Amino acid sequence: MKTFHARSLATAVFCATFLVGCSNESDTQTSAPTPSTPQSSVATTEGLLSYIPSSSPYFFASREVLSEKDALELIERSGYFRYLDEDLATLRDYRDQVNSSEEAMILDIALSIGKELTALKTLEDFHNAGLKPNAHSAIYGLGLVPVLRIELHDESAFETMIQRVLTDANLTPIKKRFEDIQYWSLGGSDEWPVELVLAIHEQQAIFTLLPSTADNDVLATLLGQIKPTDNLANNQVLAQLEQRHSFTPYGAGQVSSARLFSELSQPEHIASQALFNAVEMPALDAGECQQDIDRLIKRFPGLTIGMKEYGPDRFQMNTILETDSALAADLKTFAANVPGLGQADSLASIGLGLNLPVLIQTFQRYALEVQQAPFNCDDLQGINSMWADISDSLNNPMLLMSAPAITGLKLRIDSLFIQNYEPSGTGLLTLASPNAQGLLSMASSFVPQIAALGLSNNGEVKNLSPEMLPPGMPSVSAAMSSDALTVGFGIDTPAVISDALKAPSNSEPLMLYGHLTDHFYSALIPFAEQMSPFGDELSGNELSRYSSLYKNTELWIKADDYGLEIGFAVELK
Known part of the structure; x- marks a missing residue:
């Protein structure tokens, strides 16, 4: 059997994403969606951003997209579709070896999607599948629950493509309707209390998780029928994030430590509340750990991700582990100049x-701080042990002797x-x-x-x-x-x-x-x-x-x- 390597796994995940809302159950409704015709997209930048609350614990979105020409060139030059046949062949070999029916179903879906993707060669091919090579997209959290929105070229063509995939994979979707939105779902049982949902609405494909105990307000919020009043479309949060880190408008986002932990411990968003109810788990009780957690959140307020370059010939992504100003200032003292470092001038x-002497001195200072003010939470005792081990390692005579020399x-x-x-x-x-x-x-x-x-x-x-x-x-x-x-x-x-x-x-x-x-x-x-x-x-x-x-x-x-x-x-x- 060929090795099922990371690229093939990525192929499976990429393909299966299109159909997370499908299953092998029978139809639960007889109503059919109203056929759509190609039209001007309503999934403009502001349209997508208007679904993202400013208080979202995490999001990644773009304010601009490449032209269709540049997007097609990027797809071709990145080679993903060029080598898709090879990756799918490896995936088929792996599919023949699996014993789990659930895993086999996901792989069947991925292979069927891959079959459709191999036919995408031109702009017309994308449009005939209902897709846009330069689609606006956004992923964000409504509380803890993730939502992915992708702009479509044509709802009807996209649904037709989905139906072909389902037929090829021998699956029948559960179709449901909420107000004027048709969606497909998978799950919702005692063993699987969270439904995987795919909806098609207003020239967008919407992927999300729906807690099985959610009421109509939660469903309306997840599907975008109820929009947040304070959202990324009516403030400058995303633009300011781009400016602060010199990101392009082609994609940026962040994860907020404080907001994420708040939803885990004291869920305020109705989607988070429904999620905890569905899985029958209580919210995280910080208890005596609250002070230690606040200490960590203050030191590490979040994670920021963005594109500093994005085009058909080159792209650059930067991930920033945000820290408090004191730690950031210390980190800046660690770097030292090395002739030629940073130059791509060879194979x-x-x-x-x-700067090892500075690094050692700084680490010893932080180790002493933890020793004098240790973390009290039982679950965080590993931090105390880690800094104690670091302190011992930094007292190595060989390290102390060689550090000033290099x-x-x-x-x-x-x-x-x-x-x-x-x-x-x-x-x-x-x-x-x-x-x-x-x-x-x-x-x-x-x-x-x-x-x-x-x-x-x-x-x-x-x-x-x-x-x-x-x-x-x-x-x-x-x-x-x-x-x-x-x-x-x-x-x-x-x-x-x-x-x-x-x-x-x-x-x-x-x-x-x-x-x-x-x-x-x-x-x-x-x-x-x-x-x-x-x-x-x-x-x-x-x-x-x-x-x-x-x-x-x-x-x-x-x-x-x-x-x-x-x-x-x-x-x-």
């Missing part, structure tokens, strides 16, 4: 920039290949230090050959004698400045090492940065095929796919005024 690279490193891979059946390559290792001479002395105690180079901080490149190297190892050269040491492996041009030593740091200090290019994926293919070091999860075919799709991928961690940011960017071919 691949990975690097760290950390503030970061960057490993740069220039080439990667198999030579005489052995892995080989060329690249550079740069070590940053406030005292490069001290770093050289420390490094020499572990690698005596470095001392033989006789380096000084004038940047002169020197070569290590081949006699001092193990057989088969590429040439080694090095150069040193007052604040960095660069060692080259298999680099025959001294200027390459000099340039790496003098390379500027990123304009914003980074704690971590890494990148992978299409050439790196290509270089790994012989390793995967001949040496199989990565197993089935990273086969030659998979690497070839990545190489054909992704020109460059980047990942970084840095701190700003609002907390800790994790960034991810992809440049498409």
